[in-house]
Amino acid sequence: MPDIKVILAQDLRQANREYATENREKFSCLGITVVNLISSPGAGKTSLLEATLAHLSGSMAIGVIEGDIATTRDAARIARYNVPVVQINTQGACHLDARLISQAMVELPLEKLDLLFIENVGNLVCPAEFDLGEDIKVCILSVAEGSDKPLKYPLVFREAQVLLLNKIDLLPYTDFDMEAFRQDISNLNPELTIFPVSARTGEGLGEWCTWLKQQVSSKKRSVAPFAATV
Amino acid sequence: MPDIKVILAQDLRQANREYATENREKFSCLGITVVNLISSPGAGKTSLLEATLAHLSGSMAIGVIEGDIATTRDAARIARYNVPVVQINTQGACHLDARLISQAMVELPLEKLDLLFIENVGNLVCPAEFDLGEDIKVCILSVAEGSDKPLKYPLVFREAQVLLLNKIDLLPYTDFDMEAFRQDISNLNPELTIFPVSARTGEGLGEWCTWLKQQVSSKKRSVAPFAATV
Numbered sequence: 001m002p003d004i005k006v007i008l009a010q011d012l013r014q015a016n017r018e019y020a021t022e023n024r025e026k027f028s029c030l031g032i033t034v035v036n037l038i039s040s041p042g043a044g045k046t047s048l049l050e051a052t053l054a055h056l057s058g059s060m061a062i063g064v065i066e067g068d069i070a071t072t073r074d075a076a077r078i079a080r081y082n083v084p085v086v087q088i089n090t091q092g093a094c095h096l097d098a099r100l101i102s103q104a105m106v107e108l109p110l111e112k113l114d115l116l117f118i119e120n121v122g123n124l125v126c127p128a129e130f131d132l133g134e135d136i137k138v139c140i141l142s143v144a145e146g147s148d149k150p151l152k153y154p155l156v157f158r159e160a161q162v163l164l165l166n167k168i169d170l171l172p173y174t175d176f177d178m179e180a181f182r183q184d185i186s187n188l189n190p191e192l193t194i195f196p197v198s199a200r201t202g203e204g205l206g207e208w209c210t211w212l213k214q215q216v217s218s219k220k221r222s223v224a225p226f227a228a229t230v
Numbered sequence: 231m232p233d234i235k236v237i238l239a240q241d242l243r244q245a246n247r248e249y250a251t252e253n254r255e256k257f258s259c260l261g262i263t264v265v266n267l268i269s270s271p272g273a274g275k276t277s278l279l280e281a282t283l284a285h286l287s288g289s290m291a292i293g294v295i296e297g298d299i300a301t302t303r304d305a306a307r308i309a310r311y312n313v314p315v316v317q318i319n320t321q322g323a324c325h326l327d328a329r330l331i332s333q334a335m336v337e338l339p340l341e342k343l344d345l346l347f348i349e350n351v352g353n354l355v356c357p358a359e360f361d362l363g364e365d366i367k368v369c370i371l372s373v374a375e376g377s378d379k380p381l382k383y384p385l386v387f388r389e390a391q392v393l394l395l396n397k398i399d400l401l402p403y404t405d406f407d408m409e410a411f412r413q414d415i416s417n418l419n420p421e422l423t424i425f426p427v428s429a430r431t432g433e434g435l436g437e438w439c440t441w442l443k444q445q446v447s448s449k450k451r452s453v454a455p456f457a458a459t460v
Binding site for chain 1: 298300353355379383
């Protein structure tokens with residue numbers, strides 16, 4: 001019999017919490033705002049991230065951690081925006097975890113960053129269960145996915161602080177029921193901030209980026225006494 | 231300390247394989263063709279299933295197992311087609327497993343069925359890893375998700391026998407690169423049968439349903455000697 005190392009599911013969750021706490025403390029000390037982008041495959045995480053980077057260019061220092069099961073395609077897309085980017089390939093795993101983030105952090109010039117985006121693996125279910133040490137979970141939903149998704153995949157809509165409702169340029173060609181959607185969101189998570197956007201046309205990106213800038217300023221202010229001594 | 235029961239990940243996989251084998255043997259004895267529908271949230275599994283049920287109505291006896299994290303919305307939609315349907319709520323789990331299917335099988339009039347659809351939880355990643363005892367894995371991808379998905383989520387495209395490329399009515403409004411898509415599929419899984427379809431307009435459903443009927447006939451023939459003695 002080979003000597004098989006068995007990792008208990010219970011232990012994995014506990015280990016993740018410990019890594020997430022460490023990551024969060026490090027980010028807080030450095031005054032970096034960290035955003036965890038979660039969505040189904042194809043909802044537009046990378047396109048929205050590209051549009052956001054273009055919009056924020058020059059106003060702050062941004063880094064990116066790209067999570068994918070395979071390929072470095074997304075990291076290659078992001079690198080064109082002249083931001084430091086690290087690719088994590090999960091090799092089959094359906095979500096990022098805090099330990100992977102702590103490994104990626106070593107590869108980034110953290111002390112120079114104001115804002116760090118983590119693009120999770122495309123999956124509306126599992127990533128919502130794993131704290132990475134981020135400040136803000138952003139759920140991205142494409143209108144092409146349908147307005148019934150909050151009720152069917154409630155966890156991520158409950159856990160998120162922001163919802164980017166993407167591809168609103170496709171609204172006229174879909175059966176998306178905006179009224180029912182907003183009602184379901186309001187029942188699940190009344191605090192959720194919704195930005196209707198289109199990475200393709202640029203609609204709504206201004207509002208989203210203004211909101212992001214406010215978060216970054218606010219986090220910086222919270223560590224100002226420490227930052228002043230550096 | 232509470233008495234916590236810990237289930238090892240390793241054991242779960244082995245248990246799933248055993249349940250899947252039992253399910254497959256039972257389906258084979260009864261000559262039922264079993265189709266496992268896998269996609270991201272919002273790719274159109276339920277809509278395509280509804281359109282397929284309408285198309286096949288009267289030609290054979292069909293049953294449905296609906297998998298969702300929460301709600302019985304999809305089962306309610308399917309029940310309108312006068313087919314026996316069982317809803318599985320995974321209560322957070324991101325995929326169906328073979329044990330859940332074996333529990334659902336007890337609630338269905340299996341001996342009367344020719345075809346059983348299993349609609350998996352909306353997730354392009356994890357469901358591909360769990361054999362349910364099905365004959366055919368069908369991957370559904372919406373063109374709104376983008377043409378790069380086979381390279382980014384390769385497992386399901388490798389495991390599937392059929393790909394339903396849905397929402398082709400949205401093609402003119404997206405950047406979907408059909409040539410690159412077909413090339414990537416051909417590299418990953420040259421045996422994959424692709425049906426471009428639209429649950430909304432009905433385009434392509436005839437070809438898909440004709441193919442399904444052939445599978446059902448062929449499975450029935452394979453158990454004909456046994457069936458004759460029933």
